[in-house]
Amino acid sequence: MTISLKEAGEIHQVRIHSNLSDCKSSLDASSPFCNPIFLDALEEQLCVGGNTGWQPHHIELPDHQIVIPSYIKQHSYGEYVFDWAWADAYQRYGVEYHPKLVTMQPFTPITSNKHLGRNLNASLIKQWVDSVYTVCEQQQLSSWHCNFIGKDLADEFAELGLMTRHGVQFEWLNKGYQDFNDFLASFTSRKRKNTNKERRSAQQNVDAIHWKIGADIDSAALDAFYLCYQATYLKRGQQAYLSLAFFKQLCENMGESMLLVVAEKDQQIIASALFFFDDSNLYGRYWGSVQQTDMLHFELCFYQGIEFAISRGIKRFNPGTQGEHKLLRGFEPITTYSSHYVKRSDFSAAIADFCLQERMQMAQYKQQCLQLLPYKQSCD
Template identity: 45%
Template sequence: MGYQTEFFNSLSHISASQWCSLNTSGTPFLSHTFLSLLENTGCVGDETGWQPHHMAVFDGDKLIAVVPGYIKYDSYGEYVFDHGWANAYHQHGLAYYPKWVNAVPFTPVTGPRFLLHPDYDVTQLTLYVAEQIKCQLPDIVSSAHILFPPGATARQLEALDFPRRYSVQFQWYNYDYQTFDDFLQALTSRKRKSIKKARNQLAQQGVTVERKTAENISREDIAFFIRCYQATYLKRSGHTGYLNEAFFYQLAETLADKLLLVVASTSDGPCASALLLFDEHALYGRYWGALEDINELHFECCYYQGIEFSIENNLRYFNPGTQGEHKLIRGFEPVFCNSCHHLFEPVFHHAVKDFLHRETPAIAGYFKQATDVLPYNDKAKQQLNVFTNSSVDNDITTTTTEN
């Protein structure tokens, strides 16, 4: 094809305008601004375990593809868990790290991973990028991993010998609700009463919650959020979080129109805060922290306020983050997510391929179990994505049927 491939250790080598011409998704996480912030504030690079190693493809002087990538020295902040693979390498005297991941750091949100020029054939350009990954990376890393690509990309990569791994997340969908009470009416009577009771208990304890966006988010608000975020991370994980103060301050300065800040207060003042991002289609959560342990406050700030915001702004869905079966009983439906993997050691590549083939039915079974406990009433279930099959990847259905 006559294309040229280059790798860069910083997004500064690619202009924002060039990047924007390829990034048509609209999601804030794939913006030049968001990814550059991670680099410029030191959240990736140096000793973070995430060394930028981005791919760019040129047709002459014309940039036709960019692939955000990172050389990884551990598996933290990815949300696709491969520690067992790393242990198997170690047991056989091989090094699993460093590896290369095509991902948005610390962000388990499905979205385009290969940003391709709209004037070029998507299939052919995807094939070229996949082949370049196989050819250019084996000398410096053990393996290549594409994390949270859309289903269509995952299917293409699977056909190119990047075996697909399935996982399950939980998302809330907006079925043209006009109010939060409309959403509650779609639930079973028992669950509807449970949510109302939990929200009323917070009010009775004097807890108030405020949502702020854009210019209404002050520097003081961000400072309080950071305090909550770091305190909660320190309590749970022994460190103050993957993202630092500089990142959050600059995020509020550069992407304010994409931010939703939720602040909870008692009579003593602010006590908790959640920070979410949104675009014209969806709300994404969430960074969270609290200075007080108040029952149900986490669910109010991180889930119910997000649902209300999504309804008020006609957003199609709300992705609250990875894991957490407790989301199910609050109306979040299971959805399949993808990752694709190519290990450069043939024996291990085939072993992982076999493992994923055997793992898939278990993931499908978990999905089915999650579906069975959704709290929607019979009438509402007739329109749910999970039941109409619009959110279910037909490929996994085929795979599990064959097994």
């Protein structure tokens, strides 16, 4: 589908694609999740599309070789910027909230670029927003949500009239640590003892812990990981979003950006955690276990990740969304940003007030989180 936008007397073409492969030529990747390989695998292995409630609806600005991977959503699952209250309000007034348009990497609450291609300037951002307004009007979509973006882009969107929401995640920052003990030296004595106790408890209950990267992630290790991953969802009575075929395709095409940490007991993998990384960032994404083992989640998902980041000189480690328990293990609170457009003016005023109140609450929550960090006073 092609849309024509008129701006300052010029006509700009916008194309809409139901497959990223139709528009990905010459596009770069600013993070593992903004990589066309990652997004293609979601489509090719039917993790999106079909009856998943994530219908690819990618926006291309062909004159500038920019693509904004986006999806028409029939529900609000897998986004991690929760708008259930908004949908409930619509329902109470007999108005449909879904479908809506979402711009983010599906199931991936990571702050990163949400476009592929050249850097954006103010004119291109306005074209992006204008194209979204047109898509929402033509497709009868209630709203648009651009989740987990940088502060600068959120500020640009706010200048154009979009609403901003804040959230809080927890990240570990590498402050030039030489090894894990050097990192622990920044903790207070009591918190340092607690961490060492947790690590001993986890490591004493397994036979070995291994790192696997690229070709080391063989089919047996990946099968075992997927069994653990599925088991974690099944314990909560849910179905995993991602398929084994998806992970296999990623291993084949971007395995050198993937770290699998596995714990073995009696020559069997009983727990594993899958990470993605680049030169500057480590991302903890998927975890699972087929055997309840004390403190093993913290060991595989947090402490092994910190050790890996230190060994590689990686500056930032995002272990995944939510969880105040990360604070006691050295992960600091950071603000996340998302931008939102609601088509109906009779709802937008109330939602704008909600966003304002939420931003104030998040600022207060972040300050409370800072008080729980384990660092010595001089390291705060």
